[in-house]
Amino acid sequence: MLTGKQKRYLRSQAHHLSPIFQVGKGGVNDNMIKQIGEALEVRELIKVSILQNCEEDRGEVAEALAEGAEAELVQVIGNTIVLYKESSENKQIVLP
Template sequence: MTTLSSKNIKQLKKASHNLNPIFQVGKNGVTDNFIEQINDVLEKRELLKISVLQNCLEDKEDIAKTVSEATDSNVVSIIGNTIILYRESNTNKKIELS
């Protein structure tokens, strides 16, 4: 996991503005299959949003920490019930951090 500077975070927030959440965390919480799917999408897109539903029993900060550690990604931001994650892709580099 690389460390993001405040400039990088600002750039990634701007890039994520038009993205829609791809995943939703509900009452089942974070599962192994969920982590596996996030890994695949991070490799393809580098940046994604996860929506935490109202019926989720876990805290959104805990979910963000769990997912980022399991996928070796960075939590860019948590806005409301939306988590923004970033991980540099090995094969599909799309975002160039300044």
């Protein structure tokens, strides 16, 4: 579980990132969760964009992705989700 200070730090680190995944009409599926988990292992911090044609609620999408990838939900702002997961082999981000 992240503290408020850690989330604030991660939001500042994620500000300049571009979304590398998009959730569309199909919603969240197992393959997407697997790929996001692998991306988190390499990058630790990623953004996911929710497209206009996504039929699910953005809060539900964020929770499903965080739970499936065993990651921390840092922020949901607009149609963008920020996820963090500490890497076991490729640790780059040091939390305050």
